[in-house]
Amino acid sequence: xxxxxxxxxxxxxxxxxxxxxxLIGVEIVADKPRGALAISLLAVVAAAAAALWLSSTxxxxxxxxxxxxxxxxxxxxxAIVLALSVPVLLMSRHEFADSRFHxxxxxxxYGFCLLLSGDSFLTLFLGLELMSLPVYVxxxxxxxxxxxxxxxxxxxxxxxxxxxxxxxGASFLYGTSxxxxxxxxxxxxxxxxxVATAGxxxxxxxxxxxxxxxxFHAWAPDAYEGASVPVTAYMATVIKAGVLLAAVxxxxxxxxxxxxxxxxxxLPLLSIVWGNLAAxxxxxFRRMIAYSxxxxxxxxxxxxxxxxxxxxxxxxxxxxxxxxxxxLAFASIPPCEDDAARDRLDNLKGLFHREPYAAxxxxxxxxxxxxxxxxxxxxxxxLIFKNVFAAGYTTYAVLGLIGSYLxxxxxxxxxxxxxxxxxxxxxxxxxxRGLALDASLVCLxxxxxxxxFPGWVIGRL
Amino acid sequence: xxxxxxxxxxxxxxxxxxxxxxxxxxxxxSLMRWLSFAVMVVQLVxxxxxxxxxxxxxxxxxxxxxxPWIPDWGVYYHIGLDGMNVLLVMLTAFLGPxxxxxxxxxxxxxxxxxxxxxxLIQFAMLGTFVAQDLFVFYxxxxxxxxxxxxxxxxxxxxxxxxxxxxxxxxxAFGSILMLAAVIYLVYSLYTSTGVTSFAFxxxxxxxxxxxxxTVLLAAFALSFAIKVPMVPLHTWxxxxxxxxxxxxxxxxxxxxxxxxxxxxMKLGFPLFPDATQFFAPTIMTLAVVSIVxxxxxxxxxxxIKKIIAYSxxxxxxxxxxxxxxxxxxxxxGAVIQMVSHGLTAAGLFLMxxxxxxxxxxxxxxxxxxxxxxxxxxxxxxxxxxxASVGLPTTSGFTGEFLVLLGAFRSAWAQYQQGIGYPLxxxxxxxxxxxxxxxxxxxxxxxxxxxxxxAPHQPLKDLDFRERAILATIVAAVFALGLFPDSAxxxxxxxxxxxxxxxxxxxxxxxxxxxxxxxxxxxxxxx
Numbered sequence: 001x002x003x004x005x006x007x008x009x010x011x012x013x014x015x016x017x018x019x020x021x022x023l024i025g026v027e028i029v030a031d032k033p034r035g036a037l038a039i040s041l042l043a044v045v046a047a048a049a050a051a052l053w054l055s056s057t058x059x060x061x062x063x064x065x066x067x068x069x070x071x072x073x074x075x076x077x078x079a080i081v082l083a084l085s086v087p088v089l090l091m092s093r094h095e096f097a098d099s100r101f102h103x104x105x106x107x108x109x110y111g112f113c114l115l116l117s118g119d120s121f122l123t124l125f126l127g128l129e130l131m132s133l134p135v136y137v138x139x140x141x142x143x144x145x146x147x148x149x150x151x152x153x154x155x156x157x158x159x160x161x162x163x164x165x166x167x168x169g170a171s172f173l174y175g176t177s178x179x180x181x182x183x184x185x186x187x188x189x190x191x192x193x194x195v196a197t198a199g200x201x202x203x204x205x206x207x208x209x210x211x212x213x214x215x216f217h218a219w220a221p222d223a224y225e226g227a228s229v230p231v232t233a234y235m236a237t238v239i240k241a242g243v244l245l246a247a248v249x250x251x252x253x254x255x256x257x258x259x260x261x262x263x264x265x266x267l268p269l270l271s272i273v274w275g276n277l278a279a280x281x282x283x284x285f286r287r288m289i290a291y292s293x294x295x296x297x298x299x300x301x302x303x304x305x306x307x308x309x310x311x312x313x314x315x316x317x318x319x320x321x322x323x324x325x326x327x328l329a330f331a332s333i334p335p336c337e338d339d340a341a342r343d344r345l346d347n348l349k350g351l352f353h354r355e356p357y358a359a360x361x362x363x364x365x366x367x368x369x370x371x372x373x374x375x376x377x378x379x380x381x382x383l384i385f386k387n388v389f390a391a392g393y394t395t396y397a398v399l400g401l402i403g404s405y406l407x408x409x410x411x412x413x414x415x416x417x418x419x420x421x422x423x424x425x426x427x428x429x430x431x432x433r434g435l436a437l438d439a440s441l442v443c444l445x446x447x448x449x450x451x452x453f454p455g456w457v458i459g460r461l
Numbered sequence: 462x463x464x465x466x467x468x469x470x471x472x473x474x475x476x477x478x479x480x481x482x483x484x485x486x487x488x489x490x491s492l493m494r495w496l497s498f499a500v501m502v503v504q505l506v507x508x509x510x511x512x513x514x515x516x517x518x519x520x521x522x523x524x525x526x527x528x529p530w531i532p533d534w535g536v537y538y539h540i541g542l543d544g545m546n547v548l549l550v551m552l553t554a555f556l557g558p559x560x561x562x563x564x565x566x567x568x569x570x571x572x573x574x575x576x577x578x579x580x581l582i583q584f585a586m587l588g589t590f591v592a593q594d595l596f597v598f599y600x601x602x603x604x605x606x607x608x609x610x611x612x613x614x615x616x617x618x619x620x621x622x623x624x625x626x627x628x629x630x631x632x633a634f635g636s637i638l639m640l641a642a643v644i645y646l647v648y649s650l651y652t653s654t655g656v657t658s659f660a661f662x663x664x665x666x667x668x669x670x671x672x673x674x675t676v677l678l679a680a681f682a683l684s685f686a687i688k689v690p691m692v693p694l695h696t697w698x699x700x701x702x703x704x705x706x707x708x709x710x711x712x713x714x715x716x717x718x719x720x721x722x723x724x725x726m727k728l729g730f731p732l733f734p735d736a737t738q739f740f741a742p743t744i745m746t747l748a749v750v751s752i753v754x755x756x757x758x759x760x761x762x763x764x765i766k767k768i769i770a771y772s773x774x775x776x777x778x779x780x781x782x783x784x785x786x787x788x789x790x791x792x793x794g795a796v797i798q799m800v801s802h803g804l805t806a807a808g809l810f811l812m813x814x815x816x817x818x819x820x821x822x823x824x825x826x827x828x829x830x831x832x833x834x835x836x837x838x839x840x841x842x843x844x845x846x847x848a849s850v851g852l853p854t855t856s857g858f859t860g861e862f863l864v865l866l867g868a869f870r871s872a873w874a875q876y877q878q879g880i881g882y883p884l885x886x887x888x889x890x891x892x893x894x895x896x897x898x899x900x901x902x903x904x905x906x907x908x909x910x911x912x913x914x915a916p917h918q919p920l921k922d923l924d925f926r927e928r929a930i931l932a933t934i935v936a937a938v939f940a941l942g943l944f945p946d947s948a949x950x951x952x953x954x955x956x957x958x959x960x961x962x963x964x965x966x967x968x969x970x971x972x973x974x975x976x977x978x979x980x981x982x983x984x985x986x987x
Contacts, residue, residue, distance in 0.1 A: 352571075367607060372633075373600040379531075382644075386534070389644045390651075398641050405637045412610065412629060419574075420614045420622060455531035 005063040009070040009117075011054065012047040012078055016110045019043025023099045023106070036099035040106055041089050047113070048082035051075045062119065066181060069119045076461065077316050078113055081241045084320070085109060085234065087327045090439035092230035094335065101141060104134035105234065112242045116249070120180045121170045124246060128166070131242045132159055132210070135235060139227040145339060151226025158209060158219040166206035172199025186254035203250065204263055210243040211297040212290075214271040221282075224290035228339065232286050233330040236293050237323035244300050248315050253308025264304040265396045271298035272403035280410045284343045285333065288410060289326065292369060295407055296322055299384055302400055306387025313461040314383045320457070321368070321376035321450060324443050329365035331439035332358045348414065350423025359418040361440050364447065370411035371404055376450040383458070467511055468524035468540060471554065472587050474504040475580035482577050490572045494565050497576040501557035501583075508554035515547050517950040520958065522593060530597070535657035539594040544955025545727055546590040548796055548948055549719055552803045553586050555937065556715045559930050563811050564708040567818055568616060575616060579708060582608035586716050590723065595643055595659040598728075603636055605717065609709070617704040624697075624704035631697040635684030642680035646732070649673070665731055671968040674736035681729045682744075688721030689777050692751045702770035703823075707814025710766070714773050715807035719799045722780045726795070730784065731962035737785075738963075742882055744785045749890045751778030756896035760903070764823050765816075768904050769809045772849065775893060776802045782890055783864035787963055791867020792956040793949055798860030800948070801941060805849040805857060808934040812842055815927055820917040825904070830913035837922050839909045841931040846905045848938045850898045856941035861894065 007014070022039050055075035062069035085105070092101060108131050115127025136159065140152040170180075176196040177184040185203065188196040205216070212220035224232045256264060275295030282288040300322075303314040334355050336342035352359035368375030381404065388397040450457060478500035485493050515523060522541030530538040542550065560579060568575045585608065588601035606629055613625035650667045651657050658664070669677070687694045698718075702710050730737045737744075755774030762768045776798065783795030815838070816831075817823055832839040848855035851862070868890060872883035923931070941948060 352574075372606060373603040378600075378603070382640075385640075386644050386648075389641075389648050394645065397644070398638075401637050401641050405634055408633050409626070409630065412626065415610075416614060416622060416626075419611060420625075455529070455533065455536070458531060458533050 002063060005061045008054070008059065009061045009063045009068070011050040012075075012082065013110055013113045015047040015050055016043055016106050016113065019047075020103055020106045020110070023103050027099050027103075036097070036102045037089060037093055040102040041086065043106060044082055044085055044089065044109065047109070048079045048086075051079035051082060051113075055079060064119075067120050067123050068114075068117050070117055073312060073461070074116050077245060077312075078116055080316065080320050081112060081238055081245075081323070082109060084237050084241070084323045084327065087331055087436075087439040087442045088230050088234045088238070090442060091233060091327075091331050091436045093436070095228050095230055096141065101138065104138050104141075108132075108134040108138075108234075109238070112238060115242060115246050118246075118249065119182060121174070121182065121184075122180055124182065124249060125166065125170065128210075128242070128246055129163065131239065132163075135231070135239060138231045138234070139223055141228070141231070145226065147222075147226045148228075149226075151222045154219045155223040158216075162206045162209035165202045165209065169199045169202030169204075169206060172196065172202065175199075182250055182252065185250045186252050189251070189254050189256060189260050200260070201263065207243060207247045207250075208267060208301075211240060211247075211300070212271075212294050213267050213297055213301065214274045214294065215267075217271065217275070217294045220294060221287045221290040224286045224293070225284055225343070227286075229286075229330050229333065229342075232289070233327055236289060236326045236330075237319075240293065240297065240300075241319040241323060244297075244315055244319060247301075247304070248312055251304055251308075251311065253311070255308060256304060261305055261393065264301050265393065268298035268301035269396065269399055269403060271295060271301075272400055273406060276403060276407035276410070279407065280413075282410075283345055285345055285348070285414075286343050288345065288414075289329070292407070292410075293326075295403070296369075299381060299400065299404070302388055302396070303384045305393050305396060306384070306391050310387045310390075313458065314380075314387055316461050317383055317458060318380040321380035324447050324450070325365045325368045325375075325377055328440055328443040328447060329362050329369075331436045331443060332361035332365070334358050335436075345414065345417060348417045349421040351418040353423055358440075361444065362418060363415050364444075366411040366414045368447070370408050372408070374451050376447060376454065379450075379454045379458075464514070464524045465526040467507060467514075468542060468591060469526060471504055471507045471511060471550070472540065472584070472591060474500060474507070475584040475587070478580040479577045482573055482580070485573065487573065490569075493572050493576055494561070497561045497579065498558055500580070501554075501561050504583075505554045505558055508551055511542065512547065512551050515542060515951060517544070517953065520544075520954040525593075527593075534596070534659075536596045536659050537594050538597060539660060540588075540591040540597070541593050542591060544952045545796070545959070546723070547951055548800050549590050549716075549723060550587060552719075552800050553583065553590065553716050556711065556803065556807055557583055559807065559811070559933065560708045560711050560715075562926060562930055563711060563814065564706065565926065567707055567814060571615060575612070575708075578608040578611050579712070582612070582712055582717075586712075586720070589720055593661050595647070595661065595664060595728075597659075599636075599640065599643060602720070602724075605720070606632060606636075609713070609717065612709040612712070613701055613705045616706040617709065619704070620700070621704045624700040627697045628701040631687050631694070632684075635687040638680040639684035642677045646677055661727070665962060666967075667732070668967050669733070671735050671739065674733040674968060675739060678729060678733040678736040678740065681724070681732070682740075685721040685724035685729055686747075688724065689718060689751075689781065690721065690774060691747050691778070691781065692754050692774065695751070695755070695774050698774065699767050699770045702773075702810075703764060703766050707810060707817070710770075710810040710814070711807045714769070714810055715803045718773060718777055719780075719803060722777060722784065722795070722799055725781070726784055726792075726959060731959060734963045734965055735968040741785055741787075742886075745782065745883060745886050748778045748781035748785060749886050749893070751775065751781065752890055752893035753778075753896065756893050756900060760896065760900040763825050765825050765828075765904070765908065766810070766813050766823050768825070768900065769806060769813065772897070772901065773802065773806055775897060776806070776849075778893070779861055779864045779890070782868050782887075786864075786868040786871045787960055788867035788871040789953075789956055789960060790863050790870065792959060793952050794860055794863025794865075794867055796952045796956070797856065797941065797945060797948060798864055801848070801856035801860040801938070804934055804938050804941070805845050805855075808841075808845045808931060808938070809849065811930060811934075812838070812845065815923065819920055820915055822916050825907060827916045828908050828914065829911040830909070831915065832909040833913055834915055834918070834920050835922050837928065841923075841928075841935065842909060843905060844935050845931075845938070846901050848942070850901045851894065854939065854942045856938045856945075859942055859945045865891065865894075 055072045060071045111127045111130025118124035136156045173184045188200045209216040272295045275291045279291035368377035371378050371381040525541035527539045585604040592598035610629045759768050759771035780795045780798050783791040848857045851857040868887040872887040876884045
């Protein structure tokens with residue numbers, strides 16, 4: 001029954017859509033719209049649960065043959081990333097009370113789900129754009145700062161360039177293969193045809209741009225700094241996850257070798273090194289996280305060097321660990337009326353004596369991002385480098401590990417500020433508003449579980 | 462209690478300690494102190510039970526737990542005791558209560574976090590010793606960084622940030638290369654046998670060409686040699702020791718440095734035996750350079766904490782010399798020396814902390830004639846100094862003597878085969894004993910005798926708590942010096958296993974292949 005398939009296979013998307021419609025309805029009908037947070041939370045949780053259910057029952061179908069397909073593994077990835085957006089919503093409570101934020105966020109998530117199930121260049125592109133476009137507006141929504149406008153514009157222009165590159169590359173690939181199916185990309189990986197190679201390079205560059213890989217990274221620090229905390233958290237986790245998972249969809253299980261291996265290794269290696277080096281000099285927390293995310297994008301692309309089947313597992317596990325860590329850190333940054341002051345690293349000095357819980361949470365997040373055991377960041381990094389070694393790229397693996405060593409200092413610097421420096425924050429820093437305690441707990445519990453039982457998650461991916 | 466459960470209880474008691482501390486209200490600092498002390502004492506009691514139940518006639522793992530942890534990667538939560546780690550586990554548990562009691566009066570800031578970090582590092586150190594799976598070992602190994610980073614960085618001296626960053630960045634660099642080697646090693650095991658396993662016993666069977674072995678050993682050795690530390694990778698140690706609070710120094714000297722030598726003994730050498738044979742002269746030379754150079758540096762220090770810090774470099778040089786001698790006595794001596802140094806260095810650092818709490822300076826020139834001013838203090842100090850020098854009847858003697866005996870025995874055997882270098886190196890090592898006596902006794906002379914002076918008078922002699930701590934250590938020092946038999950018995954089988962593992966050629970295309978080739982040609986010749 002095709003209708004039944006469409007209903008079941010796209011259940012997460014339908015639930016998100018229902019949430020959007022409901023939000024718009026409430027906005028139109030009610031005088032003072034309330035409950036936007038509740039509606040969107042409900043929609044996201046229901047969608048995540050639906051995706052989890054689809055994956056656990058092993059549901060696989062392609063209701064629109066050649067365009068849209070659902071498999072248990074992709075459903076699980078959907079569930080994970082949808083669940084990651086729950087803390088974002090909880091964090092946003094103080095910043096964005098109106099439903100605009102929620103409608104945009106749910107639309108972006110809808111795009112994410114679409115791209116993950118996309119089976120052709122068309123649906124993949126549709127999903128990618130639907131995911132990215134609302135974020136340009138979301139960055140602008142932090143209108144309190146003038147930099148937000150500049151950041152949003154930069155992000156928009158570079159995002160547009162990425163879109164153009166992607167379309168150009170996809171049309172080259174279409175020209176050589178005569179098909180819009182994703183398998184055209186895998187064929188191009190092995191092909192020596194010049195047009196196919198050009199298409200391949202353009203598509204990869206588009207992903208590098210969207211994932212902020214050196215030298216296409218310049219937009220990220222500005223956009224991360226200009227946006228407000230929940231939006232930055234959203235960009236660093238869900239958007240990054242979307243871009244990387246789209247790339248995994250494209251590469252599939254096709255092996256990379258020779259020049260293609262260099263293509264997915266050299267620039268990411270540079271990103272690891274440069275992201276970690278540049279992060280050392282930052283004075284703003286969000287800029288630092290932006291550079292850190294540039295480095296992490298590098299590790300993530302390293303996963304493509306590994307063998308095909310392990311690639312999906314490595315990327316999803318990494319995104320889960322990395323997303324949780326970023327969200328934990330962002331949720332624990334103590335609130336402050338002045339957004340720019342909240343962002344300054346100096347204001348974290350002595351935080352342990354002011355807010356011990358927040359300092360411990362940020363500390364755990366930093367250690368995990370640095371890849372120091374026993375936190376899940378280490379297991380995730382181990383998984384990726386294990387695959388790279390297993391594929392025989394020993395030199396790249398060792399260089400990448402040394403690059404990751406460069407990152408340890410700036411993560412430790414945050415801990416040094418919080419625990420070892422005397423308090424320097426001015427009194428007006430303190431806000432009546434409490435921490436986003438629920439958001440940080442929603443992240444902390446999975447972090448602990450992931451540290452204790454990583455095998456359980458890895459076995460299911 | 463069933464046997465495996467006992468080891469797990471010992472391992473996880475510190476974690477329970479952290480959870481208990483979390484429940485204590487922030488103001489109740491003395492409750493936190495006594496609670497931590499009680500947990501450490503309970504841990505020691507259980508460890509003594511472990512130690513006494515340890516069967517020295519059983520060559521295998523005892524108190525073993527093996528549960529699948531990450532089945533997809535062949536990672537098992539695998540812990541157990543053998544002759545190699547049983548003494549070190551005992552040492553760690555023994556120092557635990559002393560570290561806690563030793564910082565009762567010294568730590569007044571962030572008390573809860575401090576004891577939580579002491580528990581965390583205790584947990585990580587014990588875990589590193591008992592781990593029998595390389596992945597689990599690496600996890601615990603790296604986890605040690607975090608609490609030490611905070612202990613030095615929060616409760617340390619003036620230049621604590623510099624010292625703690627230096628410590629972490631040094632050790633983390635070693636660890637990163639070790640991680641690369643670990644992954645490569647496990648992958649090699651997989652390609653040669655089709656088994657993905659991190660178990661030490663499986664990895665001991667990996668066959669690698671000599672060239673690969675040397676690279677991997679270099680990566681492991683870098684990480685371990687930084688921890689030991691061996692000259693020239695030692696420069697972080699004086700900074701870390703001087704800036705660390707007393708408890709940090711005690712943990713660092715007492716147990717943490719042994720991680721490096723334990724790593725060589727459990728992993729570095731047995732995993733890559735051919736490379737070890739190949740590098741043996743180099744490692745031996747570095748060990749002796751550490752002995753002599755560390756002693757020379759200790760001789761010229763003016764800061765009392767630095768004297769003991771440099772003496773640690775020298776003492777751990779003996780451990781390395783014993784391990785690389787591959788002589789049974791030398792290996793056993795190395796293990797005894799590890800424990801002995803753990804006791805004496807911990808005691809001396811505690812004593813430096815006690816005098817620092819009274820006078821707030823560590824300048825040697827500021828002191829003199831303490832024998833008159835602080836008689837009880839001086840007696841304890843003299844005993845520990847003599848133990849550190851290696852006076853017979855103390856543990857220091859047993860360790861150093863056995864190491865030198867072993868080194869000479871193996872060097873002599875090689876000399877008779879026409880290889881004179883090890884003998885020359887071993888002779889040089891003996892000068893370290895003389896130098897050691899020189900710097901420690903000279904230090905004691907200037908510190909305890911001569912004109913009476915102290916920066917802060919009148920001085921109060923040791924109180925009951927301090928006397929109890931030092932008396933416990935001194936008792937252990939004599940016990941190990943007078944009755945080393947029990948300890949030697951427990952290590953004997955493990956030392957033999959280690960000797961055998963390192964002596965077995967395992968290179969795929971190294972010496973063994975060449976020998977097989979020559980044998981076959983000689984056989985086919987007639």
